[in-house]
Amino acid sequence: MLLIRCPYCQEERPEIEFSYAGEAHIARPLNPDDLSDESWAEYLFIRSNRRGLHYERWLHAHGCAQFFNALRDTVSDKFETTYKIGEARPQVKK
Template identity: 60%
Template sequence: MLLIRCPYCEEERPELEFRHAGEAHVARSPDIAAISDEEFEKFFFIRSNPKGVVFERWRHVHGCGRFFNAVRNTVTDRFLMTYRAGEKKPEISAEVSK
């Protein structure tokens, strides 16, 4: 079982307490009604989904209920770090991402 650290509760908890909420740091249009169908499709459905290090949103549903961001390696399924929603996207070195 994976342990995920909630940056608000400041403790590691079992993955069953959390829900994945998609890719983090997605730029949202300030006027979603004004964008074209193609732009809406790209915003709503298309994600990068790379192999390796990804930035994701998570929610601690069975804890504090808050959303936060996580850096995870999709190859090893290892969480490299978590940080509060609204914080700047961290720079990840090659050593940390292994």
């Protein structure tokens, strides 16, 4: 069970309090009706499914109930960093 730092609670908390919420930084289009079927499908279904460092969303479901973003390594499972919704994504260290 991982320890995850919640950027709102400012604490490391056990994974069991959290749930995964998919890839991060995929905003809902502001005017969906203007999108072609292809672009809408892209938004709906296409994800990067990255091996390695991945920007993703988590929910501190049984804590402060806030969604937040994280940079996590999908190979080691470890979290590099977590940050609040609306904050710029941290750069991946090469």
